[in-house]
Amino acid sequence: MKDFETPRLSRRSVLKGAAATVTAAGASTLGAPMIWAQNIKDVTLRQFGTGVSNLNEVADKVKEDLGFTLEMTALDSDAVTQRAATQPDSFDIADIEYWICKKVWPTGNLQAMDTSKIKNYDKIVGIFRDGKLTPDSTIAQGTAPHSVGFVDGPDGKAFVDNESGWMTLIPTIYNADTLGIRPDLIGRPIESWTELLNPEFAGKASILDISSIGIMDAAMVCEAMGEVQYGDKGNMTKEEIDKTMAIFTEAKKSGQFRAFWKTFDESVNLMASGEVVIQSMWSPAITAVKSRGIPCVYQPLKEGYRSWGGGIGLSKSLSGLELDAAYEYINWYLDGWVGGFLMRQGYYSAVPETSKNFMSENEWGYWFEGKEATDVITSPFGDPLAQAGETRDGGSFHDRMGAVACWNAVMDENQYMVRKWNEFIAA
DSSP, rough: OOOOOOHHHHHHHHHHHHHHHHHHHHHHHHHHHHHHHHGGGGGGGEEEETTTTHHHHHHHHHHHOOSSEEEEEEEOHHHHHHHHHHHHHHHHSEEEHHHHHHGGGGGEEEEEEEEGGTGGGGSSSSSGTTTTTTTOOOOOSSOGGGSBBBSTTTTSBBSSSSOOSESSSSEEEEEEEOOOEEEHHHOOOOOOOGGGGGGGGGGGGEEEEOOHHHHHHHHHHHHTTTSSOOTTTTTTOOOOOHHHHHHHHHHHHTTTTEESSSHHHHHHHHHTTTOOOOOOOHHHHHHHHTTTTTTOOEOOOTOEEEEEEEEEEEEEEHHHHHHHHHHHHHHHTTHHHHHHHTTTTEESSHHHHHHHSSSSSSHHHHHOOOOOOOOOOEESSSSSETTTTTOTTTHHHHHHHTTEEEEEETTTTTHHHHHHHHHHHOO
């Protein structure tokens, strides 16, 4: 990350001083907008997160639409967690997943956000508010986003199970994840998570090496095999962890896995080269492989999906004009342009209806409604992904998000799980 700290501190103090002057003036209702207009171009907000949403195109659009600078740093999930938990002065905005929030919130490095300042709050899907896609939905296992999404006030330390008006993260994107496959190299239907450990794919399978996510994929496999019956896949006992890792360690020693990956770029290269034909994958990786003209399917499986949700968290030290700018950014994010952009990678927006305004009828029908494409479907960068007549892997939004079996999670036995996972990788 570039070192902007020294000049930025002096600029921050100047901006805060300007904001304070307006506050002191008190009666000047015209002063605040004038200060905003004069100084917003000088604001720089430092954001970090994973590469799936920390994209230059978003930063460029922020500069164009809002006038300030958004500096983005893309890291893998483990590095994101470490920075949010241990380097509070290195960022203004944390673009993180909800399972990461469970680790980071207790550090006090993030501030609760006032939902009354979020203009599209009432349009945010129920998954992030009460945990339910529809009123009749069953909440899946694991760290469901709503369970770590609210605290009881601006200084709240503990999560609460109601819409308190104070959010830990403002939700942005999410998805239903599954296994990616190369149908041209497999040549037969794939219907179950068990296929990841099928000896037929020895030396051509892969799983991601991010313990908190990889363990969930492993659990989906072991449960589908009938080898382990979990009380809660997202909060395993030590015995359940031991059984899961024993099964995967045995598979590793027998040569099942070609490699392990941490970033979607690595997974793209493994799949595009044909070195791997079945593996844990993320949506932009599928998009990237297909954009090269290589067959790749995000395979729906009968046991359901492993899901995740991401959101924007704000540094505890953010205040004054820069905090105002951060809220502007959040509201802009939920206005639809970013949602439309990222939905073309296969993600979903926390406020789908605003994203629809930035997508064609063909794109909305394909990505959200599960309809046949009426024309070519392209990635955010213009690469063709599907032709007229094709449908999205897994179908509609409600088909996919309605079949979530578990969420990425942080377990009570997290430290033990990480140690056992590392032993598996090293075996």
